[in-house]
Amino acid sequence: MTSGSAAVNLEGVVVHLRALGESSRVVELVTREAGRIALVARGVRRSRKRFQGAIDLFVSLRVQATVKPGLWNLEGVDVINPRLAIRSSLERLSLASFFTELTYQLMPEQQRAQRIFDAYLTSLDAVDGNALDKAMAVLPAMLNAAGILPSPDHCLRCGIIEPIAVAPLIVEGGWICADCARGTVVTPAAFWRGEGAGLNVQGREALLRAAAAWVQGHTGRELKSLRLWQSGSRTLAPPPRQAP
Numbered sequence: 688m689t690s691g692s693a694a695v696n697l698e699g700v701v702v703h704l705r706a707l708g709e710s711s712r713v714v715e716l717v718t719r720e721a722g723r724i725a726l727v728a729r730g731v732r733r734s735r736k737r738f739q740g741a742i743d744l745f746v747s748l749r750v751q752a753t754v755k756p757g758l759w760n761l762e763g764v765d766v767i768n769p770r771l772a773i774r775s776s777l778e779r780l781s782l783a784s785f786f787t788e789l790t791y792q793l794m795p796e797q798q799r800a801q802r803i804f805d806a807y808l809t810s811l812d813a814v815d816g817n818a819l820d821k822a823m824a825v826l827p828a829m830l831n832a833a834g835i836l837p838s839p840d841h842c843l844r845c846g847i848i849e850p851i852a853v854a855p856l857i858v859e860g861g862w863i864c865a866d867c868a869r870g871t872v873v874t875p876a877a878f879w880r881g882e883g884a885g886l887n888v889q890g891r892e893a894l895l896r897a898a899a900a901w902v903q904g905h906t907g908r909e910l911k912s913l914r915l916w917q918s919g920s921r922t923l924a925p926p927p928r929q930a931p
């Protein structure tokens with residue numbers, strides 16, 4: 688490597704975009720090889736042909752980049768998977784946005800974190816394929832990969848071993864059983880052991896809010912995508928049935 692810069696090839700997903708000057712953008716990616724990185728896409732706002740319009744949220748890309756101190760330079764991109772179906776409903780878009788923000792916060796900067804990356808891809812592909820239960824099942828795996836998943840082996844309040852259900856109140860630093868959590872929506876303990884569980888709309892919302900609070904407690908940063916659901920728009924509810 689000569690002084691200053693080096694060329695690299697990376698696989699990543701676009702997780703954040705912001706304008707830079709009049710014609711460029713800062714593109715943040717989570718990558719398989721190097722964790723979360725920020726690159727400058729020069730001229731991308733001036734010409735749609737530049738980077739073939741491929742730089743958008745949720746898109747998997749192979750990128751060619753120049754490593755520099757501070758922001759890297761984006762030199763070229765090839766689309767691996769555009770995941771266009773994520774935008775086909777507000778419900779899918781909301782869930783993909785949640786997992787994207789979660790991953791943004793949990794993925795270390797310029798440091799490989801393979802399990803978080805794999806969990807994120809699984810969540811996006813599941814949302815893209817409208818397998819929302821499968822996407823939700825990624826949550827414990829992702830928290831575990833980030834080292835912040837408490838083990839659901841006893842109730843924090845009454846000490847019951849192996850609670851059959853846990854309230855999504857992990858902000859206390861662990862789990863409480865269904866009895867101690869009376870009046871709140873609970874999530875089956877099997878879900879947190881990665882065994883999956885079908886959750887209804889209320890259960891899913893409660894779970895996502897609790898997970899967001901838990902992650903915010905660790906990172907000190909708000910998950911803004913959650914505001915979509917707290918605005919009263921109920922975007923995670925199923926779409927209304929069409930009248931025959």
Ligand SMILES: [Zn+2]
Pocket residue numbers: 842843844845846847863864865866867
């Ligand atoms: Zn209890």
